[in-house]
Amino acid sequence: MFLTAVNCIRGAPRVGPAKFWRVQQYLRFSWGFRGRKRHCYRIGMRYIHKALVYATQGRQLKKIQMHKLWDMRIDAAAQEHNLTGCNFCEGLARSNIQLDRKVLTDLAIFEPRTFQSLVEVSKRRLEEEGIADVQAPRPQGVFTRGML
Amino acid sequence: MAQHRVQQWATFARMWWLYDARWQCPFQSAPVIIRHLQGLHKPIYHPLSDVGDHVVVINTEHIAMEGDLWRNWRHFHHTGYPGGFSATRVWKVHEADPTKVLHKQIYSTVKGNLLRRPIMARLHLYPDDNVPEDILKNITGQIRQLREVPKRLDEYTQDERDAFPRLFEWPADYVPNPGKKTVKS
Amino acid sequence: MSLVLRNVLSFCARRTALSGRLIAQRQAIPVRCYKKWVLPAYRSLYKRRLEQGPEPERHRSEWLNWNYNAEVYAFGQRVGEDLSEATLRTALTDRSYVEAENEKRKGLETEEEDEELSLDISHNEELSALGEKLCNNFVKGYLRSTYPNLPEEGVGAICDFLTGDEMLAYIGSHLGLKDIVLASEFPVPDSTLSKAFTAVIGAIDTDQGTERAQLFVHDFVLTQLIGKTLDSMWTISNPMGLLAGIVAKQGMAEPESRLLWETGSETVVAAYMVGIYCNKQLIGKAAGETVSIAEHMAAQNALQQFFNFGNDAAIHFDRHSLTVNAERNASIEDFVSQDKTQTLA
Secondary structure: OOOOOOHHHOOOOOOOOHHHHHHHHHHHHHOOOOHHHHHOOOHHHHHHHHHHHHHHHHHHHHHHHHHHHHHHHHHHHHOOOOOOHHHHHEEEEEEEEOOHHHHHHHHHHOOOHHHHHHHHHHHHHHHHHOOOOOOOOOOOOOOOOOOO | HHHHHHHHHHHHOOEEEEOOOOOHHHHHHHHHHHHHHHHHOOOOOOOOOOOEEEEEEEHHHHHHEEEHHHOOOOEEEEEOOOOEEEEHHHHHHHHHHHOOOHHHHHHHOOOOOOHHHHHOOOOOEEEOOOOOHHHHOOEEEOOOOOOOOOOOOHHHOOHHHHOOOOOOOOOOOOOOOOOOOOOOO | HHHHHHHHHHHHHHHHHHHHHHHOOOOOOOOOOOOHHHHHHHHHHHHHHHHOOOOOOOOOHHHOOOOOOHHHHHHHHOOOOOOHHHHHHOEEEEEHHHHHHHHHHHOHHHOOOOOOOOOOOOOOHHHHHHHHHHEEEEHHHHHHHHHHOOOOOHHHHHHHHHOOOOHHHHHHHHHOHHHHOOOOOOOOOHHHHHHHHHHHHHHHHHHHHHHHHHHHHHHHOOHHHHHOOOOHOOOOOHHHHHHHHHHHHOOOOOOOEEEEEEEEEOOOEEEEEEEEOOOOEEEEEEEEHHHHHHHHHHHHHHHHHHHHHHHHHOOOOOOOOOOOOOOOOOHHHHHOOHHHHHOOO
């Protein structure tokens, strides 16, 4: 049973002129367009090419934007504990805690207590290294190199 | 899932902050206030979602400006018609409307997108500390002032002034400010 | 004169020829004007589409590349059990299908009168009953051993939630049962799907032994507990009363609710956070749109913590230690002191 007539006409394997199938592929790309560029191959193909260029650029832009968003969120979460996001990441890096920004953001949103303990660790390290003046109660059960 | 529902409710609840603008610089206060208005102080912040808080600013008529800015800083306006441009000294604007300077500063600092209108709607400015009762009841947090408000000399009592430690006593006939020099005739 | 006449005549002839061609090709020639028919036509089409309603759901077998045998085999491999094909096919055949097929065949005429035309396949009633019993017992036993503090009523409620038609149909449809169950009606109703799912459990029990069947239930049914709160499965009508009773039984002071924070109390989107304290210890807290809702939720939260439920550390999903407790947990009356029993209502 053929649910689509074109498969019936053209047969199951792709026989027929290559252009037919190319046009079909282009039409599939242009399904969301508006106006004649949606259905006319000649008009639509130029916009499809441009759309593909945008898509390529967008893949890079998305990474940049997500990075910015994570930075903003980490900064907000760290400032709840009186630490700037920049200093917080510095303290984590120096404590050899290799969590990336995405994970830190997720922790800040969904596990605020875990994030708070990370902030405490970072503060402790910053204090030891003399980078930032952080006056805070020290967390229990955190061992750093200086203590051993 | 009622527990999850109320958790969501608490996460997206709008806080009400109080900010005392007495002796505060409007240019430096604006970013701090905007941070709360936009929700940038929350880990759930997203530029497209409206997660900001309310900020109630009091004592806007007592804001302070650096140097000669009261006289030199100007607010510009254009009516759209030829020759419709006007520039007003900020002290004049402040005299006409004591909340205008801070409002304009915040408005121009917020990015001009579709969220600016709701953001500005969440800003409540009052020239003094007479805040309506229903607004006051909502407030549950305070934004720390950027600068400590200094105490003026005339606010100290005479006893406090006398008790202030001195290195030496001025001679009895010493005149601190001689004033204009008199020309010898 | 004759020249002029000839010219006129020839012009007329050309015009008629042209207009004749025009009439013939009227459809092909583009006409530049405002097409009044477009909007009504589109409106009519839109209206007709709405009247038609959504497309009926079609069974996967209506498409060309449908291979039932392959699907059944793939299902067996997907669940990761070594099931014989006959058992699996029985588990996937609903009684309604067998009955409908037999009904259909009765109407057919045969050359030989005494030839038996009825379908000789078995349906999944027995396997389903077996699987359902196993599933219920195992879920209850596992819950009892994992949450020893949870009252038996709660265990029953969670078990009902997990082994209800809706949940089992949900799990089954995500395992791909929806396409391969043989039933008389389509879309397959939840009850049929859940029966097929329990029949698969029964089939594993028959072919592979009880332990494998229990592991299957453990992997696919019990894991649905992740991220669920107690109140979504077990409705406690008066959580504050129950909490007071439990606390009194333990000899602690009366629980007190305190407002932890509130915001926007004069607005329509006010939020309140209420904490419940007992002997100056915070035993539960929750937010709410009003103070009373927040208090209700906080009591539920305190109960959940008291029953040690929802604490992620409590459920391990460790495949190597499946402990099942056949003994019933204490009933809710046992948790509550005698003089507080009336508060449960």
